[in-house]
Amino acid sequence: MNINQMNLGRSVFGSPENRGNVISNEEAFLLLHDWVSNPKLIIHMQQVGHLMRMYAKEMGYSEETQHMWFLAGLLHDADWDKWPETHCKKIIEELESRNLDPEIIHAIASHGPKYFGVNPETEMDKMLYAFDELSGLTHAYSLMRPEGYQGMEVKGVKKRLKDKTFAAQVSREDIADACQRAEMELDDLIQFVINHQIHAV
Ligand SMILES: [Fe+2]
Numbered sequence: 129m130n131i132n133q134m135n136l137g138r139s140v141f142g143s144p145e146n147r148g149n150v151i152s153n154e155e156a157f158l159l160l161h162d163w164v165s166n167p168k169l170i171i172h173m174q175q176v177g178h179l180m181r182m183y184a185k186e187m188g189y190s191e192e193t194q195h196m197w198f199l200a201g202l203l204h205d206a207d208w209d210k211w212p213e214t215h216c217k218k219i220i221e222e223l224e225s226r227n228l229d230p231e232i233i234h235a236i237a238s239h240g241p242k243y244f245g246v247n248p249e250t251e252m253d254k255m256l257y258a259f260d261e262l263s264g265l266t267h268a269y270s271l272m273r274p275e276g277y278q279g280m281e282v283k284g285v286k287k288r289l290k291d292k293t294f295a296a297q298v299s300r301e302d303i304a305d306a307c308q309r310a311e312m313e314l315d316d317l318i319q320f321v322i323n324h325q326i327h328a329v
């Protein structure tokens with residue numbers, strides 16, 4: 129993967145006049161299933177969407193805002209299956225053409241700052257970046273535990289994080305960077321993922 133090729137080369141996404149514009153769950157899932165056939169990727173996006181929604185809910189945000197957070201999580205990797213070389217340019221352009229709220233598009237554009245060249249700025253941006261890789265590692269861990277997520281502990285996840293051969297594609301560097309940017313303790317973030325991901329799919 130050529131990192132330079134993935135750089136989006138811009139920092140403004142969507143249009144301010146589209147503030148508050150969303151698509152329905154149905155429309156989002158239609159897009160998802162139209163573009164993504166890899167079942168593992170679908171699970172990943174559903175999990176991140178769920179974590180985002182639950183985080184916004186715990187923060188006491190409105191149903192509308194929770195839905196926006198959900199959409200950012202659900203669609204953040206929608207173009208990864210078909211167009212990995214230019215991830216996440218394609219999904220950004222698609223959501224811009226559907227006049228989606230710019231905050232959702234910015235969150236998607238900043239979910240990998242070192243690849244896309246866009247810094248996470250808002251709370252939504254930062255939490256999407258923070259959940260992305262950690263969600264994947266925690267899920268991989270659940271698959272190797274006979275009891276799945278039941279009884280999973282923070283220290284178990286941290287042990288897998290330290291073992292670089294476990295879910296080796298998960299960037300430990302990104303997780304540490306994301307925690308720092310979100311100003312969250314890693315333990316709290318892991319606990320949140322454990323608590324909620326069990327209910328994700
Ligand atoms: Fe991604």
Ligand SMILES: [Fe+2]
Pocket residue numbers: 172176204205260261
């Ligand atoms: Fe992702």
